[in-house]
């Protein structure tokens with residue numbers, strides 16, 4: 098019997114707002130002296146009342162819009178109750194049945210659509226530090242705005258998942274709402290995996306969650322390991338236990354942490370200290386208007402308006418700096434879009450590390466002859482000339498050097514401004 102993975106993800110994003118989610122403490126906690134950015138609210142002291150951060154809510158909803166979600170015009174916060182030392186209130190303020198955003202999707206390059214269950218707002222917890230037999234708690238992170246994106250279990254394999262997660266990361270960076278940096282923990286991933294016999298329609302009765310995945314490489318390894326582990330169990334007639342597992346980077350294995358809670362274990366109920374929200378359609382539309390150009394839009398623009406190839410459009414639309422440099426240099430109006438794109442994508446630029454459009458333009462000024470013709474165009478003409486001149490080609494192959502000058506001349510008849518050296522390289526590559 099063969100097995101297939103049922104794979105979904107939860108992505109937590111720390112927002113880069115100035116202040117925390119429900120108090121005025123700074124939200125930027127990275128590398129700060131422990132417990133210097135706290136107050137009665139984020140320490141969960143009795144009587145302290147939360148006041149929601151309007152900017153964080155706006156950013157959460159904008160992210161939902163960028164992920165093609167429906168925005169709930171009525172929404173509220175709920176308490177998710179559980180005990181853990183990094184959660185001083187004994188509950189996390191999160192969203193349960195009426196999150197800000199639901200039912201979104203994102204398309205992969207293959208055209209496959211991945212559905213997004215929800216995008217909701219919550220608060221981060223404190224940070225535990227295990228230190229020579231003691232556990233220390235840093236509450237600087239407690240109450241930092243956290244957005245959670247939950248996908249449907251739609252991924253056919255881990256490659257699809259990584260492509261999706263990278264796209265999400267890029268969208269977040271385009272929106273400039275978070276650094277989405279996995280090493281620093283501002284983007285944190287949890288995979289939900291279960292394995293079932295290939296072709297089975299219903300979801301397996303168990304679901305295993307893997308936490309602490311802090312790089313795309315580890316996500317890939319952990320998921321692959323977990324799929325094998327569960328497949329082995331099923332093959333030997335056993336059923337994997339529903340649980341939360343960690344990933345050990347050193348051994349490349351996942352390990353059991355605790356049995357996994359069901360939603361009812363959390364005793365969710367509406368947060369009594371924060372009134373529910375009502376948005377108008379006009380408000381949501383106004384936020385939609387404010388969205389920046391997103392990667393998919395950029396890709397289409399590069400292909401339709403600037404006539405770039407799919408692969409160049411893909412590369413440039415997923416690199417914010419490269420894209421901006423391209424647009425600004427093209428605007429100077431001195432060099433064709435294709436030439437600029439080629440220089441950037443194929444890293445033919447040499448000079449300052451992060452050139453301005455003026456610097457790139459100056460570089461093109463000095464090297465335009467060599468850059469003048471699109472390499473795809475050169476290749477096309479070279480191949481044509483080779484197939485039309487078999488005699489010259491066999492002469493060149495048998496060592497007659499002059500024959501190659503004839504071939505170069507033929508190419509130059511079509512492409513006057515192409516660089517001789519580049520043509521020669523292309524001829525050699527296509528003959529030998």
Ligand code: ZN
Nearest residue numbers: 120122136139
């Ligand atoms: Zn605070």
Ligand code: MN
Nearest residue numbers: 109191219245
């Ligand atoms: Mn969460």
